Amino acid sequence: MNKLRSIDKEGRISLPEEVRQSLGVFEGDEFEVIADGINIVLVRYTATCIACDDDTDVQLLNKGFFCGECRDAINKTLYNAVSH
Numbered sequence: 001m002n003k004l005r006s007i008d009k010e011g012r013i014s015l016p017e018e019v020r021q022s023l024g025v026f027e028g029d030e031f032e033v034i035a036d037g038i039n040i041v042l043v044r045y046t047a048t049c050i051a052c053d054d055d056t057d058v059q060l061l062n063k064g065f066f067c068g069e070c071r072d073a074i075n076k077t078l079y080n081a082v083s084h
Contacts, residue, residue, distance in 0.1 A: 003016045015025060030045035047058045049067035057068035066074065 003019065005013050005016070007013055019025070025044075031042040032045050034041040034043060046055050047060075047065040048055045049058055049070050050064045051066060051070040054067040054069070058065045059068075059071065061071060061074070
């Protein structure tokens with residue numbers, strides 16, 4: 001599935017539709033860009049929970065990403081602290 005692409009004047013490279021579909025890449029997906037020698041490597045970014053490193057149901061909470069289980073634990077702790 002090799003496709004030749006050029007960099008435009010803004011420094012962007014368009015991923016072919018065939019590649020996006022086969023890899024499940026959608027508008028808004030984030031990638032880390034890594035310079036590896038003379039190659040550019042794109043690594044799909046997956047947010048993980050800063051408390052337990054899980055990547056399930058991760059959402060931004062204040063300034064960190066937390067999974068559902070850790071968000072529930074934080075909410076329970078905060079609720080208990082406020083109600084006592």
